[in-house]
Amino acid sequence: GQNIDQPTEMTATEGAIVQINCTxxxxxxxxxxxxxxxxxxxPTFLSYNVLDGLxxxxxxxxxxxxxxxxxxLLLKExxxxxxxxxxxxxxxxxxxxxxxxxxxxxxAVNP
Amino acid sequence: DTGVSQDPRHKITKRGQNVTFRxxxxxxxxxxYWYRQTLGQGPxxxxxxxxxxxxxKSRLLSDRFSAERPKGSFSTLEIQRTxxxxxxxxxxxxxxxxxxxxxxxxxxxxxxxLTVL
Numbered sequence: 001g002q003n004i005d006q007p008t009e010m011t012a013t014e015g016a017i018v019q020i021n022c023t024x025x026x027x028x029x030x031x032x033x034x035x036x037x038x039x040x041x042x043p044t045f046l047s048y049n050v051l052d053g054l055x056x057x058x059x060x061x062x063x064x065x066x067x068x069x070x071x072x073l074l075l076k077e078x079x080x081x082x083x084x085x086x087x088x089x090x091x092x093x094x095x096x097x098x099x100x101x102x103x104x105x106x107x108a109v110n111p
Numbered sequence: 112d113t114g115v116s117q118d119p120r121h122k123i124t125k126r127g128q129n130v131t132f133r134x135x136x137x138x139x140x141x142x143x144y145w146y147r148q149t150l151g152q153g154p155x156x157x158x159x160x161x162x163x164x165x166x167x168k169s170r171l172l173s174d175r176f177s178a179e180r181p182k183g184s185f186s187t188l189e190i191q192r193t194x195x196x197x198x199x200x201x202x203x204x205x206x207x208x209x210x211x212x213x214x215x216x217x218x219x220x221x222x223x224x225l226t227v228l
Contacts (some may be wrong), residue, residue: 031214031215033214033216033217035217041221041222042202042219042220042221042222043154043202043217043219044219045216045217045218048214048216050214087153087154089153091215098144098156098159098167099156099217101153101154101155101156102153103151103152103153104151104152104153106151
């Protein structure tokens with residue numbers, strides 16, 4: 001089967017660091033995406049990992065371990081505007097090029 | 112690029128009526144996806160086009176749903192005989208592969224929110 005797991009909710013404090021984990025079990029793997037979605041808005045692209053390791057982009061970093069079927073999104077120097085849902089999605093070219101989506105992690109950043 | 116645009120942004124209809132949503136993808140994006148999303152859930156795949164060809168339609172989608180992309184540019188999603196369970200946000204996304212610097216990531220429109228009374 002195809003399955004992606006993320007925590008449902010997380011809470012963190014402004015200025016802190018938070019790590020959002022994602023584990024996946026899919027029949028194929030051609031990359032993993034992280035998207036950010038504010039309430040009532042469409043998802044926006046954050047990062048893409050296809051090789052093992054850490055990809056850094058400003059305050060956001062994403063890590064991938066293909067052997068463990070594991071990724072995380074690391075958010076540093078949290079700001080109130082980072083309160084949003086963070087969606088993990090696996091790209092499987094053999095799955096007719098569709099993304100398999102997790103349910104998202106709702107992050108609340110408190111002052 | 113002007114981004115992916117969807118119309119209408121909000122639609123309220125009575126049960127049993129037909130509704131149609133339009134999506135204009137980013138120009139030169141050859142792939143177009145329709146998703147449905149409800150509160151607290153990730154996007155649920157509905158259907159996918161490469162150029163004008165509809166390559167896949169979700170098995171979860173009933174025959175009341177139909178989508179077209181006649182000229183490989185804009186797309187329409189029609190829901191016939193709407194039911195209250197159809198109330199959701201309908202998201203359109205487009206992507207392109209083979210372009211330098213692109214991962215094939217999806218660019219989403221703002222969505223069309225449907226409320227069926």
